[in-house]
Every structure is written in C-alpha cells, then in structure tokens.
Amino acid sequence: MAFNDGDLENLPEAGESARMSGTELWPFWTRVYAQGDPLPDLRCTVERPQYAFDEGEELPQEYRLLLMKMLRHEGERAGNKSFLGLMGTCLELAEAQAPTAEARVLKSEYVAEELKHAIMFHRLALGLDESFALQDVPYAHYAFHLPKETWADDAFFHFFIDLNGAFHARDWRDSSYIPLRKISRTVERDEFGHSEMGYYFYVRPLGFAQHAEIHQLGTEGGGKRGDSTKVQGLRR
C-alpha cells in the first residue's frame, strides 16, 4: 500500500485526546508548528527503490531484524519495564525538584504523552513479534545515565534528548514500514514539544516573553531547528 503526502496529512492520530491541558503552555509544539515545519527538510533527493511493508506482511529477514534492532533501542514501549522505570524517575524528580506547581503539571503532561507513545509503540511491536513486545531493554546510551541533580540538569536532558527523538520520528515520515510512518507525525510533534518544554524550563528565569521572542527570531526567514545560528547564539 502506498501513501502520498495528502494521505499522510489525513492519517488519524492514535491516542489523541481533545481535552485541553491544565496549563495553557501545553502542548508546547502547537505554537511552533503553527509557524510551519520547524525541522530541516531531510527529504531524500536521490533516486532510490521504494518499498512499503504493512503489519502482517512477510518481511525480508534482514529488514525485520534491523527494524526490531532500531525499535529496541528507541525503547518507549509499554512492554519495556526499563522505560516505565525511567518514567518513574521523571515523576520522582518533579516531586523533589519542580520549582513551581505549574512545572510539575507540565512534567506530568510530558509523562502522560510518553506513555501515549509507549502504547503506540507497544501496538506496533505486537504487530511484529509478541516476544519482542515484552522485551525489557535497559537504556544503554550514556545520556540516560547522566546525573540529574537539579531541575536545570533535567531541562537540559529534555531539550537535547527529546529533540533527538523528534529527528528520529521526522525520519520515519518516509519509513518503508507503514505502521511506523503512520505514527511518525504525532511522535515527531510531541517530541519537539518535549524539547520545547526542556528549553522553557531552562530559560524560565528570563520569563516567557523572552522565550517567545527567541522563537520568533528562530523562525524568521524560514529558520528551523538545527540551522538557526541566531537562535543557537542566543541559547549559548
């Protein structure tokens, strides 16, 4: 089954809720995406064979192994005990370090959204292999083991690592595995919002007005995350 751009725009967003958040800042991605796609254009510009595999279809063995390897390291699956442990530490940190009640609510919205991803990826993993869906994968990357002694440490973690997640999901817009392509837009947008949350927590002492102003500079002239030297300069 092939998708074109129009189809992708109309895909249902799994796990979405129409409920508004308890804080007007959440979700953070709405203001950024309202100004256009914030990520660099990573479209493939060379000719290459096009493949599309859907759930339940026979997959080439090497393809299946590489797909599962990638998903194993992504980690946000309901069947991954280590992922749920990581979410627990997020709540503990918020309980001990959140500077305001609002910050704690925002962090709980973040955890809720990561759990939404865990459900989405759990469904996807089940469609591939039941035993894979239940696999526990302790986080190997050092970024997950950096000390988080302050709220700022945690904010920095979200700013960088969730942005990394947004880039992963951005890449899946063109995935040959259709279930991954279907969830890519939602995950990308959410992860971008988590990075914005981290940034907001980090610059909070400046006040939200400056935060918005910096964003405006970053998006002037089509500036995007990853290529705006103006924003990078301000953020140093």
Ligand SMILES: [Fe+2]
């Ligand atoms: Fe996530």
Ligand SMILES: [Fe+2]
């Ligand atoms: Fe995230």
